[in-house]
Amino acid sequence: MQRFSAVSAVPFLPYINYYPVRPMQRSSATARRLVGGAVCLDFANAIDWDSDGSERPAHADAWAAPADLALWGTRVGLVDSAPPVVAHGRELAAARSLRRALHDLFAAIAARQEPSREAVARLEGDYAQAISASELTEVDGSWQLAWAHDDPRRIRFAAAVDAVDLLRDDERLARVRMCPGHNCGWLFVDTSGRRRWCSMEVCGARAKMRRLYERQRRTRMDLLGGRRVSRDDTAVHPSGECRNAADR
Numbered sequence: 216m217q218r219f220s221a222v223s224a225v226p227f228l229p230y231i232n233y234y235p236v237r238p239m240q241r242s243s244a245t246a247r248r249l250v251g252g253a254v255c256l257d258f259a260n261a262i263d264w265d266s267d268g269s270e271r272p273a274h275a276d277a278w279a280a281p282a283d284l285a286l287w288g289t290r291v292g293l294v295d296s297a298p299p300v301v302a303h304g305r306e307l308a309a310a311r312s313l314r315r316a317l318h319d320l321f322a323a324i325a326a327r328q329e330p331s332r333e334a335v336a337r338l339e340g341d342y343a344q345a346i347s348a349s350e351l352t353e354v355d356g357s358w359q360l361a362w363a364h365d366d367p368r369r370i371r372f373a374a375a376v377d378a379v380d381l382l383r384d385d386e387r388l389a390r391v392r393m394c395p396g397h398n399c400g401w402l403f404v405d406t407s408g409r410r411r412w413c414s415m416e417v418c419g420a421r422a423k424m425r426r427l428y429e430r431q432r433r434t435r436m437d438l439l440g441g442r443r444v445s446r447d448d449t450a451v452h453p454s455g456e457c458r459n460a461a462d463r
């Protein structure tokens with residue numbers, strides 16, 4: 216009886232048992248968080264990445280269909296709302312290919328490693344295409360590269376140009392980081408010099424929850440004299456898995 220009372224007195228126990236696990240939802244092009252601090256990094260963050268650098272399943276992809284790419288481009292200001300860009304499957308595949316290359320390239324830079332030749336070559340190819348298809352246009356007193364309003368490639372082209380701009384900027388480039396969150400792999404520019412997570416509300420909170428859970432588990436093990444916690448108690452623990460991609 217005395218042992219039972221001690222366990223019941225652990226103040227955070229109800230939190231473990233009632234942690235809400237929501238059903239998996241598809242990540243949305245219109246709701247995806249934009250935390251990269253550079254268009255090219257948000258472009259790479261349009262999907263989640265495993266720790267080995269491979270892409271997470273389709274539910275973690277904000278670009279499930281060609282229309283999503285156009286929606287995303289409009290949201291980040293790369294596409295005017297009118298006339299609308301009509302993306303197609305081939306352009307979606309090209310954008311995903313550049314996304315993979317940008318993630319490989321900037322993840323390597325964040326890890327102080329040499330980027331793969333394939334990733335650099337892919338960016339070179341898209342950048343060359345972007346320049347040849349562009350024209351210089353004056354907008355509000357400054358001159359910018361611009362593409363035809365209805366050219367579906369303009370989202371990919373703008374991301375490629377932004378990536379080259381970031382590579383040329385040694386101060387910002389030295390601040391590129393990759394979030395260490397479980398199944399995240401998002402990239403961002405750490406302007407404060409103290410940023411660790413892509414988002415405190417997502418990966419920061421999950422890491423905090425995991426630490427809390429581990430403390431709870433150890434405390435319970437101690438109180439129970441080393442006996443393992445029951446399966447029911449662990450069934451809903453906050454593992455940090457991206458259970459609800461729509462949060463992103």
Ligand SMILES: [Zn+2]
Pocket residue numbers: 394395396399400401412413414417418
């Ligand atoms: Zn993260």
